[in-house]
Amino acid sequence: MHGALWVSKTGLSAQDTQLTTISNNLANVATVGFKRDRAVFHDLMYQVQKQPGAQSAQDSQLPSGLQLGTGVRVVGTQKEHTQGNLQITDQPLDMAVNGRGFFQITLPDGTTGYTRNGQFHKDADGNVVNPLGFQLEPNIVIPQDTTSITIGRDGTVSVTQGNETEATEIGNITLVSFVNPAGLQAIGDNLFVQTNSSGDPVVGEPGLDGIGSILQGSLENSNVDTVEELVNMITTQRAYEMNSKVISTADEMLGFISQTL
């Protein structure tokens, strides 16, 4: 069959993957702490149809050969861990990380997940939990009669209770960083888990070693740039159209020969 059919098929499926990535980014444009993905394309192997330098006759050589590419593939999607904009919410348990760090969340199976989403709540026992009810690590318990909660830039959590005027320190929030945050695996629900390519988490005190400080009463918006995504969507659509045009052209060629001869 016509080789161009298979080549442009790889083009279509790569553009399809690109569009899926874009639509997921756009779907999460308002997700707190979401990091956008980017599809990475790479050309596939080239096949040597005619070897350059082969003999074209007894005493002459081909100056150039013919190497035909076999299309394109998506090497993978890359998470881009750039900062999102900070939004002030004035909720005492909303926290944003201004820097590279991640909050640690104890997952139901006992392992640790990492997130940039700082929308925390209090559960019935006073534990600080994420919107899914998973506890923040290290666990912070807010006493029953708390009137106000203050979280410092360095992660110190202090509360005032009852009629007291002095604040009591009840714990410290720590953050972790990774050598290669792009290697983290996104498991949905705004959570990431560690992989062999992300490296081990390095626990640090907020505000030190560039890990980022904690901003109480603010949230980090998704880092999706809608204009950029829409422009990417247009180029993806056009590339898709042109690849499908190649398929129909190749098909017409095959149709023409089988009808004419």
Next chain:
Amino acid sequence: MDKALYISMSGAKQNMFAQRSHANNLANANTTGFREDFAQARSQPVWGDYHPTRAYAMTERPASNFKPGALIETGRDLDVAIPDRGFFVVQDPEGNEALTRAGNFVRDVNGQLLTPQGLSVMGEDGPIFIPPASTVNISNDGTISLVPTEGQATDIVELGRLKLVNPDLSTMDKGTDGLFRVKDQLGVVFEQDPTVQVTSGFLESSNVNTITAMTEMMSHQRQYELQVKMMKTTEENAEKVASLLQIQ
């Protein structure tokens, strides 16, 4: 049988090859740093003991188009583009140096700078390792500097420099893995060219001219149809000859 049939078949077959080359260019219309391949046709005389009237067609890839593609801003620290001439040097699986224009680099768990396919990116003094840093900056001449995580904004550490080269384009050939190498020479160690400039936070788009590719595709389609028509005519001629010779 008239050899014209074989000649038009060679034409049609080579048109298909050219078509595939354009299909590959269009499939890579969105591939970072992709260089479009040219296809040219050449006549190849048929050698032998007869009247030298016949020539077969032959499609070739004489070169790739080295025209720079448009720069796209991404804002990512490790995205680097070469706006003008020059190449990045990577190490292929055999350990030889090969060239690419795609600057969408990543870091692995050891901090080594890699291409998304996992080939190591070469610096002036071999592979580049970037330690944990709060910010990484790649300057116009390819110098990588960073602020270590435990440091202040003033503690800038210079890490090394990307190996940027600018070999003679007429000697370059695209290998079967899409990387560029010097034609017919293995294991060439490229020389750093201090005049090659880079821009970080940008990626270079593919340089495929989609309009040209589409137009050439249409023209190949028509040429192909002409070849097929030629085959049909040859067949009709053969039929006529056969009927003339038939005993009534």
